[in-house]
Structure formats: C-alpha cells, structure tokens
Amino acid sequence: MTAPAQAPAPGDRPGRGRYSRRNRGERFMVPKAEFQSYYGRPIIKEPVWEVPDVPGYLFFGGLAGASSVLAAGAQLTGRPGLTRVAKLAGLGGISVSTVFLIHDLGRPARFHHMLRVFKLSSPMSVGSWILSAYGPMAGAAAVADLAKLLPPTGPAATLTARAAAVAGPPATAVAALLGPAVATYTAVLICDTAVPGWHAAHREMPYVFVGSAASAAGGFALLTAPRAEQGPARRLAVLGSVAELAARQLLERRLGDLAEPYHQGKSGRLLKTAEILTAAGAAGAALTRRTRIGSALSGLTLLAASALTRYGIFEAGMASARDPKYTVVPQRERQQARTRLP
C-alpha cells in the first residue's frame, strides 16, 4: 500500500463484488459503474405476490378485457358464434382473474375492503372499481347470450328471453367500453412500484399488456369459434401479437442495462419462449385459415404465449428487485447526471 489512490474505497468490504457490465452494443449506456451494497442484500422488498396467482390474474384479466371488445364487434357484425365464445371468455376470464386476485390476498376474507375507498393514487383501487363495474356487465352479457339456448316454451322462458333482449345489448356495450381498461390497468399496477425492472418500463408496459391481451382473445376465439366467423379474431390475434412484440422491443431498448432480467435467468427463458410462441402463433393464425385444426393449434399457442409473457414479466420484475445493483446503479447514474447538469 503505497499510493493513496489504492486505499480501499469506503464501504468496499461489505459490497459483494462490483457491478461489472458486458458491452452489449446499442444497449450499452454508461461506462462501468461502481457498485456497493450491504452484504449483497436487496434494497427494496421483492413483492409478496405469488405464482400462479398474480401472473394468472394479469393473463386472465387481459383475455377477458380484449374478449369483451371482440364480442361487441362480433355482435354488431352479426357473428353469433364468435359473439358467444367471446362473451364466455369475458365472463370466464374475469371470474378466474378475480379469484386469483382474492386468493393472493394475505387476508382474503377482507377482499371487499378494496371498495372502502376510491383512491386515484392507487392503481389497485382504481382497478378494483374498474373490475366491479366490468365484471357484472361481462357476466350479464354472457348470461343474456346463453338465455337464447333455453327452449322457447312457457311464460317463464318468454320473460327470460325478453329480459335478455333488454339487458344484453347495453351490458355488451358497457363491457366492451370497460374491457380495454381491464386489459391495461394491471400494467400501471405493477409499474407503480419501486421494482426497477417494472417501474423503468412504465411507458411501454401498457402496450405490451394490450398486445398480449388482444393476442390471447384472438387466440381463444380461434380455438373455439365457428370457422366461418373467425376472420376478425384471426386479424385481432395477428395485430395484437405484432403490437406486443414491437412494444417489447421498445421496452427492452428503453431499459438499457435494466433489461438484463428480461434476457437472463428464468425470466429471460420464459420471455424468450413467449416471444417464439407469439411469433409462431401469429404466423399460424395468418396462414392456417383453411384448416380447423391449424386454427385451433394457433389459438392454443397464442394463449400459452400470452400467459408466458405475463409470467416472464412478473419474474423479470422479481429478479430486478432481488439484486441491489438494479436499484443502486441507476440511482447513482441519475444523481451523477443531475450534478453534471444543474
């Protein structure tokens, strides 16, 4: 130890290693940054949300929201088969999504406390109100549609049919208007946290979620709707998949070094698989117009892709929360940028 410059920097000891970066072409934003931590412990807390609850909540909510839009379009353009499956996807999706949400609560018996207040500053509060408005509408739309299946005999059946005819169209319309909100608010929900991998992506995440939702809704209809009525579902699936893949490119470019969890480890593998399945499903949807089995397989692929996308994004956020470098390095850089440019 001769030169003072070699004296260890304060705090050298507890930090486990430095944040060394590989040069990764255009994603390389800043030179190698020094990184220190408290015994390598995370700074922020990893979310206590669980798998499959929360990824499932995100996926089924997206499926439901986009399906309600598809259902309204199908009803307006006279496609009864597509209308029925899309409405069922709306009701089924939102039911499963809500069950996942409640199951994930630490105190599920108090789920209704979500509706004690309306807080614009809480995406979960706003989302709970969106869900409470959307759920019954999606339900009414689906039930009114199923009422058409009842045998048309007797006064009770007539009454039911009349009620369905009155309640069905407005419920379908309101569900279609709220559907996009259901499909997007969850993106705001996860991004409004200190989780670096989510928060830094807050501009792009809603587009990824909407694309993924459209792709899932289209996929479900390809799997279940009569072939003659599948056209719009096919186009929605392709458009949604393209939008999702494009938004993910933007997201990862914006994140720079923070995109690491989107490429590495378990979350990286999930998202790579999701990307391949989305592309394959979209290609299948575009090319298999003539075969029932081809359409069904494409639909199934797209559903799996959408679910994996949500799961992968969930895990990428968790990974970014666990490693303190994702919290410390960007904050240090922000601080340095501020002192350079007062």
Added chain:
Amino acid sequence: MAVTDEPYLPGLTGGADPADRAGWREHPARMGFFTDTSVCIGCKACEVACKEWNDVPEDGLNLTGMSFDNTVGLSGTTWRHVAFIEQIAPRPPEPEPADENSGPPSDALRWLMSSDVCKHCSEAGCLDVCPTGALMRTEFGTVVVQDDICNGCGYCVPACPFGVIGRSEVDSGAHKCTLCYDRLDAGMEPACAKACPTQSIQFGPLDELRERAQARVDTLHDQGRPEAQLYLENPENGIGGAGAFFLLLDRPEVYGLPPDPVVSTRALPTMWKHAGLAAAGLGAMALAAFAGRRR
C-alpha cells in the same frame, strides 16, 4: 379527530406539510427521527425496545455471518434494524495530523453501525398505492397502518423505495414502524429513541432536528471527518422529504439504503396517459379486425 385517507395526487395537491395535505385542520408540528450514526454503538437497545413496546412478534433467532447483524433488515416484524459494517477507515484527505483526536488513523478497521427505520416519507409510496385506506397519514405527519383495515394485498411492500414495510407471516397483514403513534399521542417519545443510550436516535419536531443535524455534520467536518454526510435531510428530494433522516459515514448503499430514492407515484400521470393510449389502441385494433373482409 377524524381519520382521513390522504387524497394526494402527485402534482395536483399542493402544500408542504403532509398532515395539512391529508386534511388535518389542526395538528401538532411534524415529528420525526434524526439518527446520528456516528455515535451509534450497535447495542440494539432500539430493536429490543421497539419489539417490546409494540409487541412485535419474534421472527427468528439466526446467525447470519453479517458481522453482528443477525436481524438482517426491516420487515413486517422488525421495525428497527441495526446495520453493522466492518471496513477499512477512509484516509484523511490531508497529511496525517499530529493530533490524535482528529479522526481514526488510516488503514484502521472501523465499524459502521446504523439503526434503520421507516422514513415516514412526505410522499409515501406505501400510502399512495394502498387500495383499502389502511395506510394513513397521522396528525404528526407520520404514516401508519390500520391493522383492522389492511387486507394483506401486499401492494405497499414493493411500493416502498426503501424496502421498509413488509407483510407479516404471523398475521398476513402489512406492518411497519408507527413512530410509536400511541406514545406520541400521550406526549412521550418513541420507545427506540427513549432506549438509545448515546442519543444516536434523536426524536423531535423535524425542523429542529434538521438544524441539529446540520450543526453536527459541520462539527464532524471540522474534526477531520469529511465523509460525514446527511442522508434524506433535503425536503425537496424524490420522496418530498423524509420524516426520518440520517447522518452517515459512507455512501447510503453501503448501509443498504437507496442513494436517490424517488416515489413511483410521481410517474403515475405518465403511466395513466400511456395506459389510456394503449386502451385506445385496443379499440383501434378491434376496428381494424372487423373492417376487413366478411369471413
């Protein structure tokens, strides 16, 4: 005393004092902590006093190998946490002065000890995102969880930029430091500050504490300790100012603290704007899907 859910909207509701902003018409001065880590001796009396007074459940008796820190961090069942860091002391910037009292000799091993606690942010992420109104702002400007309201959704946990609040495995609800709300109500100081034998934890009106902290850091600088720095004392930082701030002897991240925390809710208007555009995009995609051929 009405309990108010804070109607805080970033950029929309003004006012410097968080109690004012939360709707308290008459309230005492904002109270907080100044933790001077330069006199912390790592006795953990604060940890014990906190657990005792607040009846916080025991959460593990483990040996971690992290110096004398077997508490590891703040959580739903740990509201005070003493960090222990063993490191080589920084060299004084000038040639070694002859005076023995002017700081530690170079290359000496030193121990940094710091008692961490909830920061009671002016713009509190946990409070902003809480969907039930369980988290609330008190008349003292502090942030408190109402256990009978919390449904354990866990949203507050990743919303905290410091990793303070946690969901307890004992009762599945969110918990954190209350700044001893009950003791404050009775005109007493929080249990940790009361128990601290070196006045490392100082409690009082925030304005007074800021002055005291500045004087202390000036003294340390005069004594040849240029590494002494205040952390979170600035009322215009990314959390709108903290109700608990610190004097540190090294960078915040060395103590496990974020160097430049910003509450995520500040970006909420941008997030909703993009969510709105994305939602419109879904409508547009659907229109395009139905505009095509009829088959």
